Amino acid sequence: MKMHITKEMLFNYFAGRATVFQKQMVEEWAQNNENRELFYAYLAMWESEHPQYMADATAALARHQERMGGYQNQKEEVEVLEVAPRKLSSWLWAAASVVLILAVSSWLFRDTIRYQTYHTAYGQTQRLTLGDGSQIVLNANSSLRVPRFGFGHQTREVYLTGEANFSVTHLPNHQKFIVKTGQEFDVVVLGTEFVVNTRPKVAKVVLNKGKVQLRYQEGNNQKQLTMKPGDLVTLEEGGKINLHQIQEPQNYAAWQDHRFVFEETTLQEVAQLFKDNFGVTVEIPEAELAQWTLTGSFTAHNAEELLETLTEAANLTYQKEGKKIIITTNP
Numbered sequence: 001m002k003m004h005i006t007k008e009m010l011f012n013y014f015a016g017r018a019t020v021f022q023k024q025m026v027e028e029w030a031q032n033n034e035n036r037e038l039f040y041a042y043l044a045m046w047e048s049e050h051p052q053y054m055a056d057a058t059a060a061l062a063r064h065q066e067r068m069g070g071y072q073n074q075k076e077e078v079e080v081l082e083v084a085p086r087k088l089s090s091w092l093w094a095a096a097s098v099v100l101i102l103a104v105s106s107w108l109f110r111d112t113i114r115y116q117t118y119h120t121a122y123g124q125t126q127r128l129t130l131g132d133g134s135q136i137v138l139n140a141n142s143s144l145r146v147p148r149f150g151f152g153h154q155t156r157e158v159y160l161t162g163e164a165n166f167s168v169t170h171l172p173n174h175q176k177f178i179v180k181t182g183q184e185f186d187v188v189v190l191g192t193e194f195v196v197n198t199r200p201k202v203a204k205v206v207l208n209k210g211k212v213q214l215r216y217q218e219g220n221n222q223k224q225l226t227m228k229p230g231d232l233v234t235l236e237e238g239g240k241i242n243l244h245q246i247q248e249p250q251n252y253a254a255w256q257d258h259r260f261v262f263e264e265t266t267l268q269e270v271a272q273l274f275k276d277n278f279g280v281t282v283e284i285p286e287a288e289l290a291q292w293t294l295t296g297s298f299t300a301h302n303a304e305e306l307l308e309t310l311t312e313a314a315n316l317t318y319q320k321e322g323k324k325i326i327i328t329t330n331p
Helices: 007-015 020-030 033-049 057-073 083-108 110-114 249-257 267-278 303-313
Strands: 115-119 126-129 135-138 143-147 157-161 163-167 177-181 185-189 193-197 203-209 212-218 221-227 231-235 241-245 259-266 281-283 293-299 316-321 324-329
Touching: 007 020, 007 033, 020 033, 033 110, 135 143, 163 249, 185 193, 185 203, 193 249, 203 212, 203 249, 212 241, 221 231, 221 241, 231 249, 249 259, 259 267, 267 281, 267 293, 267 303, 267 324, 293 303, 303 316
Parallel strands: 157 177, 281 324
Antiparallel strands: 115 143, 126 135, 135 163, 143 157, 163 193, 177 185, 185 212, 193 203, 203 231, 212 221, 231 241, 259 293, 316 324
């Protein structure tokens, strides 16, 4: 049976005024994935119109516990009373519980309500198509937060942790697409293809097509840099940036096809890649060996494949010690 759930019924549910039958209907209706987005939208709307419920969550909890304590103390006495008052009291307590749960939940899970979060595990990549048509490929061990409501209309701001390749759709109203990071820099675009990397050891932006504006913090100063295709910008601690022109910017997104391209990349940097992408700790005891460089393109679907290929190509050996991989030269 198709349920007809109205805005008024949902608002009564959020406020704890829904009947038992309406409450059951709403909860069954919200279990359907197709209805959940609308449920969250109305919850956010109701929450914005009733901020007092959030502000008094602690007080509401204290009042609720006091009522429940009183109910336990008077339980035997209440059982001899008439049925109607007893049901009314139970309903008031239930309504208070619903309001309290909604208040606390909306505060603790407000980001869950406002944003859809996509997350990849170690060794996993994920392709996404956003509501505005933009296409994203998330690299391993990365996450992207996208607003649930108003994306492509009121805002096109997303939040990236880790690494991703973006192919942004240009909209008729020229609305900007903004990638926000936790590294004190944002990437502002209209329509373009670029890679953003926010790994702890290195933060960088590579522009493949189009034009982007990099907004970053250098010391106490807010600065901007307009990038053109082929630009590679790396950000160091303190906000200092380095700008380089590269011949094949597409190589920096090769990981989305399980291909790893190295251009005079040190083994120490390769070890960091294993940690960032696969969660594997690689140690290189010999300082001189750690500075050896690799150049070439290698295809691998997991850490073991890549490790085997690299050590064979460089004539090196490796051994496992617990959760660590130790790379050494051949004896």
